[in-house]
Amino acid sequence: MTVAFSSRRSTAEPKVKAPRRPAWQPAPHPAITVLKVLALVVVVALVLLPCLVVVSTSLAGQQEVIANGGWVIWPTDPTFDAYREVLTGGVVTRATLISAGVTIVGTTLSLLCTIGMAYALSRPNTFAGKPITLLVLFTLLFTPGMIPTYLVVTGMGLKDTYASLIVPVLVNAFNLVVLRGFFQRIPNELIEAAKIEGAGEVRILTRIVLPLSKAAVAVVGLFYAVQYWNSFFGAVLYLDDSAKWPIQLVLRQYVIQGSPIAGSLANAEAMVSAPNSIQMAVVVLAMLPIICVYPFLQRHFMSGVLTGAVKS
């Protein structure tokens, strides 16, 4: 059984019109152009400058950071000392590994559950499909608050387990609606044909539907991965044992609350004399995975987010 058209075409991004100035539109006044360029430069700088300062400071030598009053825009003599210092098997290393583990396991489980339900709800003949869809949509309107959820989590014995970071946020109704919308756009004839040839639902899902929805699955996967990597409050609420803390919580302790970084520094002196480059190294570590994945998925945002938004 082969599917005869390329996945690329069917999931193409919405066509963006060629941005050439139409004939009827006169060129804008030079002053307007200058203002526009200025506005864009300011917007871009507001986002990129803080990131640059953080990365530069983390890469700068201790003396340079101190001489500069605590931060650096461009390190003259970049070094990885700060990273070496926080990644020597102490608290930061452990927290990074915990976050990575939670992100990988959580994203996998979330995607499996979301894809399964989204596919089932995208088929017209699913038993009780309509009521179940309504059941899910209603959760977008009314979410149980912090305390009832807390009671369920503790009631299930998940307190102080890594599962408490995953299970309470396993499926996101919005992501589910996005995927369902994508699956619904796949021509029904294709699925019927596969059924006639004897393919089961799982086979149809993995061989036809998923290959045709790569972009949407990638975007939803990214949303889940970001959710787990950035997860902060779940850990505050459910993890009493600080040995289980993910990177975001460690970051809060060291950078926002300014506690000394314990157990990861070779000597206490370094911590006192160069806190900034080390703090910024932790910030960069907490940002790194996102910066790495971002460029690859960024082009899918528009199509991924839109189908969900329009359909719901």
Add this chain to the structure above:
Amino acid sequence: MLALLAPALVYFLVFHYGALFGYGIAFQDYVPFLGVSGSDWVGFGNFEKLFTDPAMWHAALNTLELSALQLIFFFPAPIALAMLLHSITAAPVRKFVQSVVYLPHFISWVIVVALFQQFLSSTGVLNGWLGDAGLGTIDVIANPDAFKPLMVAQIIWKDCGWGTIIFLAALYNVDEQLYESAAIDGAGWARRTWHVTLPAIRPLIVLLFILKLGDILSVGFEQILLQRDSVGPEAGEVLDTFVYYTGVLGGDWGYASAVGLIKGILGAGLVILANKLAHRLGEEGLYR
């Protein structure tokens, strides 16, 4: 098919519908040690307390103030940025700016707060500059009066760019011929914006406004929790943090969940109401 559906369905039933039973403790003087079955039922006692509790009203007022500020300053920001981006004719420039402005959405609140502290705290970059220039110092981070504007600035920094996605898509869907005929009829830039662009994205603006109204009692929980301590509850307490501090940390579980329940019901009610209002105004709204 059922096997595909089941895991997620179980999740929704347990954590969204099952959890609703947890609101039962809103009618109890709940003691975790005794559990739901062992704790005393107090009827509407927790709800009565809520009306006369100045700390709760203070948190509610802070929440509404922040919401109002967000509606005034944060809500229109993505619309303005989207119109600016839409007006750029050079595709590579526009795509680059778009990629840059989406990015902060994916950065965690912990990092965003850390960045703002790095720049604005009493030992931060800004005060370094001011000090060098001999202008003294201003502490933005620990100043209760600056708390609310700071919260709004942070949310604009983080999510304004992300908010443009949906408006940009709507703007690209506007029929180019409408602009052309308007221009031929002598409409300048301002008139084209008023008569073509804005009507085209109006349903979307209404829709997002409804969603925002439903969220009027939630103003960014993680963001505020991270910074409440630096200014104290007087300026920094909102309903969500109130529930966390009185319930989870303060041990007054029943009362805190009563506050949470009221907040949830009001939120859902507001969405339904705003949706009705949208229909009255002849818009599609969120649902029919």
